[in-house]
Amino acid sequence: xxxxxxxITFTKRKSPLPPxxxxxxxVSIIVLLLSLFGRAGKxxxxxxxxxxxxxxxxxxxxxxxKVILENELPFDLIIRFDPNxxxxxxxxxxxxxLKYDNTKNIALTDKGHEFSKLxxxxxxxxxxxxxxxxxxxxxxxxxxxxxxxxxxDYVSR
Amino acid sequence: MIxxxxxxxxxxxxGLYGANIKLNSGLNIIRAENTSGKSTIMQAxxxxxxxxxxxxxxxKLPLKSALTKELKDEDGNTxxxxxxxxxxxxxHNNKRITVKRSAHEDNNHLITVWNAHTFSDNxxxxxxxxxxxxxxxxxxxxxxxxxxxxxFLNLKLPLVIKYDGGKSPLxxxxxxxxxxxxxxxxxxxxxxxxxxxxxxKDVGSKAIEYVLDLDSFEIxxxxxxxxxxxxxxxxxxxxxxxxxxxLAIEAGGxxxxxxxxxxxxxxxxxxxVIIILDHENRQKTILEEINTLRDELNTLQQKDIPTINxxxxxxxxxxxxxxxxxxxxxxxATTAQExxxxxSNYITSISQRISSLNxxxxxxxxxxxxxxxxxxxxxxxxxxxxxxxxxxxxxSLIEGENIDDIYxxxxxxxxxxxxxxxxxxxxxxxxxxxxxxxxxxxxINNRLNSSRDYVRSLKSSLISDGRIPSKAAxxxxxxxxxxxxxxxxxxxxxxxxxxxxxxxxxxxxKVISAKKALPRSHLSALDHQKISELKKxxxxxxxxxxxxxxxxxxxxxxxxxxxxxxxxxxxxxxxSASDNIRMIWAYLYALLSLSQSGKYKTNHIGLLMLDExxxxxxxxxxxxxxxxxxxxxxxxxxxxxxxxxxxxxxxxDYCENIEVNLVHFEEDVMIIAPLTGIx
Numbered sequence: 001x002x003x004x005x006x007x008i009t010f011t012k013r014k015s016p017l018p019p020x021x022x023x024x025x026x027v028s029i030i031v032l033l034l035s036l037f038g039r040a041g042k043x044x045x046x047x048x049x050x051x052x053x054x055x056x057x058x059x060x061x062x063x064x065x066k067v068i069l070e071n072e073l074p075f076d077l078i079i080r081f082d083p084n085x086x087x088x089x090x091x092x093x094x095x096x097x098l099k100y101d102n103t104k105n106i107a108l109t110d111k112g113h114e115f116s117k118l119x120x121x122x123x124x125x126x127x128x129x130x131x132x133x134x135x136x137x138x139x140x141x142x143x144x145x146x147x148x149x150x151x152x153d154y155v156s157r
Numbered sequence: 158m159i160x161x162x163x164x165x166x167x168x169x170x171x172g173l174y175g176a177n178i179k180l181n182s183g184l185n186i187i188r189a190e191n192t193s194g195k196s197t198i199m200q201a202x203x204x205x206x207x208x209x210x211x212x213x214x215x216x217k218l219p220l221k222s223a224l225t226k227e228l229k230d231e232d233g234n235t236x237x238x239x240x241x242x243x244x245x246x247x248x249h250n251n252k253r254i255t256v257k258r259s260a261h262e263d264n265n266h267l268i269t270v271w272n273a274h275t276f277s278d279n280x281x282x283x284x285x286x287x288x289x290x291x292x293x294x295x296x297x298x299x300x301x302x303x304x305x306x307x308x309f310l311n312l313k314l315p316l317v318i319k320y321d322g323g324k325s326p327l328x329x330x331x332x333x334x335x336x337x338x339x340x341x342x343x344x345x346x347x348x349x350x351x352x353x354x355x356x357x358k359d360v361g362s363k364a365i366e367y368v369l370d371l372d373s374f375e376i377x378x379x380x381x382x383x384x385x386x387x388x389x390x391x392x393x394x395x396x397x398x399x400x401x402x403x404l405a406i407e408a409g410g411x412x413x414x415x416x417x418x419x420x421x422x423x424x425x426x427x428x429x430v431i432i433i434l435d436h437e438n439r440q441k442t443i444l445e446e447i448n449t450l451r452d453e454l455n456t457l458q459q460k461d462i463p464t465i466n467x468x469x470x471x472x473x474x475x476x477x478x479x480x481x482x483x484x485x486x487x488x489x490a491t492t493a494q495e496x497x498x499x500x501s502n503y504i505t506s507i508s509q510r511i512s513s514l515n516x517x518x519x520x521x522x523x524x525x526x527x528x529x530x531x532x533x534x535x536x537x538x539x540x541x542x543x544x545x546x547x548x549x550x551x552x553s554l555i556e557g558e559n560i561d562d563i564y565x566x567x568x569x570x571x572x573x574x575x576x577x578x579x580x581x582x583x584x585x586x587x588x589x590x591x592x593x594x595x596x597x598x599x600x601i602n603n604r605l606n607s608s609r610d611y612v613r614s615l616k617s618s619l620i621s622d623g624r625i626p627s628k629a630a631x632x633x634x635x636x637x638x639x640x641x642x643x644x645x646x647x648x649x650x651x652x653x654x655x656x657x658x659x660x661x662x663x664x665x666x667k668v669i670s671a672k673k674a675l676p677r678s679h680l681s682a683l684d685h686q687k688i689s690e691l692k693k694x695x696x697x698x699x700x701x702x703x704x705x706x707x708x709x710x711x712x713x714x715x716x717x718x719x720x721x722x723x724x725x726x727x728x729x730x731x732x733s734a735s736d737n738i739r740m741i742w743a744y745l746y747a748l749l750s751l752s753q754s755g756k757y758k759t760n761h762i763g764l765l766m767l768d769e770x771x772x773x774x775x776x777x778x779x780x781x782x783x784x785x786x787x788x789x790x791x792x793x794x795x796x797x798x799x800x801x802x803x804x805x806x807x808x809x810d811y812c813e814n815i816e817v818n819l820v821h822f823e824e825d826v827m828i829i830a831p832l833t834g835i836x
Contacts (some may be wrong), residue, residue: 014564016572019520021554022538025525059515084554094544095536115534125526128519 026088035116040106074149158762159796162246181818183791187800189822193517205243207290210330214354218305218751246274268302319356321753331364342769365719370760372681386668394419397658408647410801454637476615490601497594507584518573688714698743702779706736753793763795781811788815
């Protein structure tokens with residue numbers, strides 16, 4: 001057998017990428033979440049992390065509903081600080097869609113608001129996400145509530 | 158029967174009124190004006206005898222109001238009536254009685270009878286008996302007046318058939334259609350007033366038959382009875398036949414040579430009449446079949462049934478084979494089960510993969526749209542350009558990824574879709590495999606179950622008593638025994654019923670010969686003679702009464718209706734009114750006089766009551782002749798009572814030199830007048 005003398009070639013194939021790793025997806029979802037659940041488009045970073053984490057995975061949606069709406073213990077909701085979210089935030093900031101204000105909150109800019117409008121108006125966009133988010137009000141994601149969830153504690157309002 | 162006296166006692170608030178008329182045997186003529194209550198006497202006689210039913214179905218008393226409500230005295234005054242009692246002195250065969258009936262509405266169902274003529278004979282015998290009348294049973298019960306009266310007249314009222322199929326006595330009311338002719342309706346034809354309301358079949362001809370004492374009455378009666386018996390026999394025969402048929406069917410065979418209708422020669426019917434087809438389709442009698450089965454049973458009982466001991470080695474071998482098979486099957490079953498679970502799990506994971514791929518595709522569609530929007534929003538991120546330094550971005554948020562290494566959006570979508578397709582196909586295949594696995598498990602389990610069952614029965618055979626015979630052989634014996642028992646029972650029942658049938662056939666034979674013995678014509682020889690004599694008398698009288706419409710010789714007496722006919726037709730229309738009346742005179746008197754010669758016996762009571770026989774039609778001459786003829790009844794102890802308003806002078810003239818009791822009420826004299834000298 002002469003396989004060792006023959007040249008071995010490698011062909012680089014491209015790899016697929018999960019969609020929510022596409023920058024534009026995260027940027028857009030950030031803008032959407034800020035407009036829906038920020039107070040006048042403003043929210044803390046923690047809140048944002050939390051919301052993005054929650055929205056990314058459909059499997060977690062039921063649990064979130066139960067925790068927020070039915071006051072179940074949030075055992076399953078273990079929130080990680082996702083570095084990809086940070087990078088997305090940088091892009092968003094670079095695009096001029098949002099900015100950090102003094103209190104370390106993130107706020108939508110006018111450009112950001114416009115973009116959010118475009119997203120909201122397009123019914124086909126984020127249709128499942130939008131339907132899911134309709135279950136919640138801004139009050140459901142106060143800092144206090146998010147804090148108790150992080151502590152794996154009952155949601156305290 | 159002779160009515161010797163009629164006494165009417167009408168109690169009024171002005172004293173006792175009424176009439177007291179002596180009558181004789183032979184001809185009696187009561188002559189009175191129409192207005193003076195002439196018909197009262199005739200009605201009173203009928204009433205006293207409880208025979209108002211002969212006039213019609215009405216329950217009203219046939220008495221004039223003069224006897225019941227108020228009467229007019231000779232001065233024309235109206236006098237109120239409280240009650241009327243009517244007495245009749247009657248004689249028959251030297252027996253004398255007096256009957257009394259009250260017209261009072263509370264009392265008129267009562268007739269009192271004395272055993273003597275209480276007015277004529279001054280007898281001290283005041284013993285009386287009470288009878289009821291015009292109530293059910295008065296002709297049949299001992300205390301009924303008509304029952305008593307028929308007895309008195311030596312009449313035995315026969316039973317006749319009604320239209321509704323029932324039977325009833327031939328009531329006196331029916332017979333009186335020949336003894337009494339009522340003024341208003343009686344002269345339309347012979348027997349113009351018949352009590353048809355009694356529902357008696359052919360009541361008119363039955364009455365004449367009886368009065369003439371024709372044998373045909375008996376013959377008719379007998380024929381009716383015979384027919385009834387025949388009907389009964391036919392019915393019973395049918396029942397027995399049905400029973401026999403059922404028994405034959407139960408035995409698994411059929412009847413042969415048993416007639417389904419009554420038959421007179423039925424001797425010697427045996428059990429050969431049930432034919433059974435055995436399993437080789439041969440014909441057998443039931444006894445032969447029983448014998449065959451008996452033989453089979455005997456053979457079976459003598460042979461030994463194979464015991465388990467004899468079969469045990471074979472059973473052991475079979476058992477070992479089966480147990481080995483079961484082991485193999487057990488392993489197969491377990492493997493099949495694992496297979497199935499694995500496939501199931503795989504299917505689940507593939508389904509999840511597909512689901513997540515779908516989600517990715519959805520999100521990518523959003524990404525595509527977002528790229529569009531981003532451009533519209535003057536953004537560059539979506540084009541994988543850094544918004545700050547405008548250098549190419551990797552296109553991924555994941556650190557270290559090179560843009561060349563990643564599919565672009567469209568490629569990625571394509572990739573996802575091909576992944577989805579691939580997994581869908583795999584899923585399809587896995588589902589089919591899964592179904593096969595399930596079926597396989599099912600099959601193996603079934604085989605396991607049946608093998609286990611068989612092993613159980615083999616084991617139980619091995620451990621039970623070796624002397625026990627096999628089930629199948631026992632069953633066969635029991636079946637044979639039961640079949641034999643059944644056939645024997647059927648044989649017994651069959652014999653019983655065949656016996657009954659044989660008896661019935663003898664009965665049938667008897668009744669058929671009785672029927673044959675009946676005279677063909679319902680009239681006996683004697684009957685023919687009587688009728689012929691009746692015809693002679695009738696024609697004779699017709700001539701004497703100067704009947705003109707037809708020649709009297711042309712008349713025949715119908716042997717169906719016993720009434721006069723010409724060419725089989727009863728006349729009524731063709732004769733003139735007066736000739737009609739003559740016909741009635743002639744016929745009724747011919748009936749009365751038939752027994753006068755002594756040659757023929759009849760049941761006629763010897764009484765004829767005619768109210769206004771002259772009517773307004775007959776010529777005077779023939780009335781005279783009628784009086785002449787009827788007066789002859791005196792010579793034979795018979796009685797004719799006529800009530801007429803004929804002119805007295807003429808009447809007196811007709812009655813000259815004739816034996817007649819002429820009771821004359823002068824003009825303006827009421828028949829119902831103040832009574833004197835009555836106790």
